[in-house]
Amino acid sequence: MSEQTVLWSVEQRIVIKFLIGENVPSAEIHHRPQQQYGEECLSRTCVFEWCKCFREGRERVQNEPHDCWPRISVTKPNIDRVDALIRENRCITIKELGAMLSISVDLLATDVKEKIQSKRKRGGKRVAFLQDNARRHTAKTTMVTLRKLKCNLLTHPPYSPNLAPSDFYLFGRLKSDLQGMQFVDDAVIQTVREWKCRQPQAFLKMASGCFQNIGKNVLTLEGSTLKTDMCK
Helix, strand or coil: CCHHHHHHHHHHHHHHHHHHHCCCCHHHHHHHHHHHHHHHCCCHHHHHHHHHHHHCCCCCCCCCCCCCCCCCCCCHHHHHHHHHHHHHCCCCCHHHHHHHHCCCHHHHHHHHHHHHHHHCCCCCCCCCCCCCCCCHHHCHHHHHHHHHCCCCCCCCCCCCHHHCCCCHHHHHHHHHHCCCCCCCCCHHHHHHHHHHHHCCHHHHCHHHHHHHHHHHHHHHHCCCCCCCCCCC
16 A cells, blocks of 8 residues: 555545544545545445544544555456456456456455445435426426517416326226236237227216216316216
């Protein structure tokens, strides 16, 4: 590990320690240094481990002396080769990478996962709620642009999904008559058409009857909240 890398890592640990004193969450602590250090930023696992140590009262930001073997697999040539292999074949597996590079599969899985997570720009587990149900032809930006262009607008006629003919009466009879049949292609379309032709005229008039009942409710209420009766 070069001297410059050691200095960067120690500098980031000092930042982590300061943010821990400010009661900043670990996830946000990992996100902040990425804008400053970029690819040299500590991994998510490393940041969370240091956060835990500082919360438990650790004061020293340097590594403690130890007798462990250095990581000789995580080198610049190996990192570049893994990157090239993944870019060449995005469907390559961790097991195949380990066989090509003679590196532990567990080590590869951990490092590759950390690199992928650090490069993703998503919001993590946070949910972005967009409450914008405006139709395109009535959206605010669209209307402003049309007014600037001095376009003549034709108003749309009033419409409501509650005015659509009800087809709930159809599902029960159709399910009962086609019960036990299995379809693997578009033959089901022809079967349904033939079934419809076999139905009596009174059955097919139920849809128009339901629509007339809904229309009467609309006219009675004079455009207020629609009240639809259940079609029996």
